[in-house]
Amino acid sequence: MSLLAVERIKLLSTRSPWWCALVALALTTGFAALVSATLSDASGLTVALTQTGSNFGLMVVMVMAALAITTEYRFGTIRSTFQAVPNRSLVLLTKTTVVALLAGVIGELAAFGSWGVAKLVQPASDLGLDSAAEWRQVAGTGLIYALAAVVAVAVGTLVRHSAGAITLVLIWSLLVEKMVMLIPKVGGDIYRWMPFNMAGHFQSSGLSSGGDGTNPAGDMPLGPWASLGYFAAFAAVVMTVALVVTHRRDV
Template sequence: MTTTTNLLRAERIKLFSTRAPWWCLAIAFLAPLGFTALFFALAGPEIPATVGNTQLASGNGRTVLLVLAILATASEFNWGTMRLTFQAVPSRVPALVAKAVVVSAVGAVLGLVVGFGSWGLAYLVQPDADLGLNSGADWRSVLGQGLVFLITAIAGVGVGLLLRSVAFGLTVALVWTQVLEGVVLFIPGVGKHLYQWMPFHAADEFVGAGGFAAGPLQLPDAPLGPWGYLGYFAAISVALFAAGVFLTARRDA
């Protein structure tokens, strides 16, 4: 128990020992809230004010969290601190799991703050709108951000372990989230169907923002329900982390 506590404490200290994580957390919080306030202030009557729509900008926060998780992991290989960690914990796996636990716990808290903050801010901007949390779907949209952000952090740690390069890892993450998933939609014939299986679209579907994220394009019926999409997103993220741990446990730091 003491060893586990020490590992978690060490990972927490490493995570917050530089300014970069603090900047990432600030951006991951402020960007979704700023967009939400602007969206609800400018939205016309053709765009319904729903609880799901209060979470439309949460993807911006998830992307920044993904960046934070990759930075927290890959930078240790770049700076050589991962080698020191493995000298202290030769079996490696407990140290890697501790890192994932710490980063994902931070992600879960961030997700809850973003979810409830975006909802509360939208309510302040449009106090007459029907934004009460009156159903399970409404609670899933807001409270579910904690789960989605937690899982995103696990994926980021996995990408960092697999690629071991801050520049390469951030490039892959940003191209995937900001370019590739959107471009897939425009592939003739199969684009809309492929888009239904994009991991971060799956996260949007769980919180109820998936349809709006596609814009004016008409998507086919979703192949999975909200919880099925969460499971799909979690399976991909855990697979990335497991692959990262497997490779890191078997090659030089």
């Protein structure tokens, strides 16, 4: 338990997590305000539309998560940490837990904040969370942010450099997954199994209007919760690689 406190102190005694959290919240709620304000007709506003900025928040949260570990390598505090607690796997798992929890909280605040802001801008709109899909769309954001944070911490642990790690997670989730579709014949099939696409499917599947209920790659192979499980398994695999490598590596 004291290790959780250690990582909490470390994370929150620097400025970057606070800034990242603020930027993530500003971006998501800002987009929600923008989208709902530009709609002429309140009935056109859907729950899915309020979450337009969700992916921007996700990017910022992944940057925060990657920085949480890469700055430790950058400033050498990882050595002090391993000196104080030689069980490296325990250290990294605890750090991942703390970062993922914070990411999850940011995700929930961002999602419900966006939803609330939209309702304030368009009070006449029908934004009730009436279906399981709509609940996943809003409340599921925290789960996706938390798991994406695990991926980002793992990548940060492996790459150890802030710029490299951030570039990798952002380019991967924003660009590489979609570019896979350009591969002839099999591209679409591969894309359906891409982790961040799966994460998106968890939130967007089953939405009747506004969201991209239809995946650009066609029918998704898994249901929403299985997709989330797939994304979680992906995060676990990357994390396991990071743990094994860190255990063996000199710091």
